[in-house]
Amino acid sequence: DTAVSQTPKYLVTQMGNDKSIKCEQNLGHDTMYWYKQDSKKFLKIMFSYNNKELIINETVPNRFSPKSPDKAHLNLHINSLELGDSAVYFCASSPLGLASTGELFFGEGSRLTVL
Amino acid sequence: DAKTTQPNSMESNEEEPVHLPCNHSTISGTDYIHWYRQLPSQGPEYVIHGLTSNVNNRMASLAIAEDRKSSTLILHRATLRDAAVYYCILRGGGTSYGKLTFGQGTILTVHP
Secondary structure, three states: OOOEEEEOOEEEEOOOOOEEEEEEEOOOOOEEEEEEEOOOOOEEEEEEEEOOEEEEEOOOOOOEEEEEEEOOEEEEEEOOOOHHHOEEEEEEEEOHHHOOOOOOEEOOOEEEEEO | OOOOEOOOEEEEEOOOOEEEEEEOOOOOOOOEEEEEEEOOOOOOEEEEEEOOOOEEOOOOEEEEOOOOOEEEEEEOOOOHHHOEEEEEEEEOOHHHOOOOOOOOOEEEEEEO
């Protein structure tokens, strides 16, 4: 069973479009994240949600809107896509109650290509 | 965020031990030292973490210097599957404990 699953795995779209990436975790974790890995392979946190509440927002453009319908899901919606949004987006989760472990479980990533 | 410095790349032979160094001279007293790795076309994978004492788990060992300004990830017997980018990360506590700041990491190549 996949612990953190993201869909779609690949997404190719035109500039100006709106797209969503979905993430689900079946680990029973309280906290979920979105990370972005750019073309230079740097991974940076975008958002963090704890029990559907936003706790980290790393100055991401407001074209990016995370939505957490429940603690097992954290979706990422991107409006008016730009070329610079092309990247691999990783969803992750962690158990807040075991904060001392600090272990994040990452999905396999969603590669977004904006043409 | 306190920064870490790692070599860009390292090479090893299969079944030999690998020592991956990391410098973090600006580490604060409450920062945990984490190691993650990323295999090609996959998401990062947790390897190990520690605060002050050396740590062992089924994947690796973490040796932390007494002054905590450096640490070494030890893979006891490298396999081809261990070829990956290894990230040394400092993590603070509180509500941003999930905020991992990834650097460039060390690309580990394992030769058969």
